[in-house]
Amino acid sequence: MQPLIDNARTFGQRPEEFARLADGQSPQVLFITCSDSRVVPALITGARPGELFELRTAGNIVPAYSTEHPCGETATIEYAVEVLGVQDIVVCGHSHCGAIGALVRGDDLGTVPAVRDWLAHAADSPSAEDPADPTVAEAVQQHVLTQLLRLRSYPCVERRLADGRLRLRGWYYEVHTGGVREHRAATDAFESL
């Protein structure tokens, strides 16, 4: 922890870089990804402060839209789309994902019931032809597409997709190589960016 504290102590020594951020934010992208520490959206994309609106959840799960129960993830997505007017939403899964691995293997999550119940949100549990594959690439990519479908059911997303103000993108990030692939509709495959 200490190196992180040391960096935070000196971080604000470039006031000229941050002063403009007091005027507000207008990020063009909502980036939804896993909470995994190996995935660092700003590092991957080179985004500067103010450029990426982020939502991080265990397993980059997008919950089904509902206004019956308050849900931080749903609120974050709605705010990004309706208020900030982001033009793109990226759902980025990653290799070696612990959450997806647990789903694929059917791990007993009895000791972490909150995790178990959250992953139950994933529905349509992803499967893999080779459950022993440590990257769980196939399942992660399948899971990303499921989350994109979920997003389409959000009223604000549906409206903006319909009139061309919003695009959805599915990404797959390899934590062991740094490579990024994007789902291409033409081939229905994840291909290098």
Ligand SMILES: [Zn+2]
């Ligand atoms: Zn993960």
